[in-house]
Amino acid sequence: MTRLTTTRWRQRVSTVMGTLTAASAGAVVLPLVLIFGFLLWQGASAINVDFFTHLPKPVGEIGGGMANAIIGTLILLGLASLLGLPLGILGGVYLAESRDRRLPWAVRFLADVLNGVPSIVIGIFAYTLVVLPMRRFSAVAGGVALAVIMLPIVVRTTEEMVRLVPASLREAGLALGVPEWKVVLRVVLPTARAGIVTGAMVAVARIAGETAPLLFTAFGNRFWHQGLDQPIAALPLQIFAYAIAPYDDWHRQAWAGALVLIMLVLAVSLMARLVTRGRVGAVR
Structure with missing residues (x-):
């Protein structure tokens, strides 16, 4: 092959590979x-002021909204974050900073296994751990189930972000006589803060659409939230109930609820990306 033929062949291969990679990105x-x-096509028509401010209508009546489910979802996400984020962040810091190799390896392995456990199994676990002793479904039980789901994500993300902190920063603090725990608290965590916050937001987005564990724990409620020890509504539960109902208006509201839920997940994911982009230099 001449040099000109070789150049053309390489250009064609480059064009084909570029087209394939662009098509793969588009497929994603x-x-x-x-x-x-x-x-948007199915649910936009059902989104109005009443959808965000009113309770569901009685069976067979047209109209109403999912205000209780929207508030319930936010409450459950708050409870899960309150329970899961501190444990996950502390666990991730321990895995990254511990000098013992055996226990961190076991914890890391168990976290990876927990991340692969089906959510319905975690729901049954929370049902046995919380619902049966309390003898009622509750927001607390739902928060516990969601916290267990988000825990391994936060642990592994925090560990990776803490490991990215340059060793020179730790060594500089220790060389000045600063205790190790204070170096972690004042140097390591602030440096890795952007990545840790991103991991927390990703975990929240992950649990926002969970339905199966809430069927065994929160159970659902057609009225306003009355307490953490009472059943609570949630968007995934409301969508599920409306989707299997034989009413066209409920089907439209189920599509609207799904649209609101995915917009919530997209908003959290976008915030995570913005935090990462704004503070990426801090980890470096």
């Missing part, structure tokens, strides 16, 4: 675009 984005577009 296309499902999300189609899902969001379909939800």
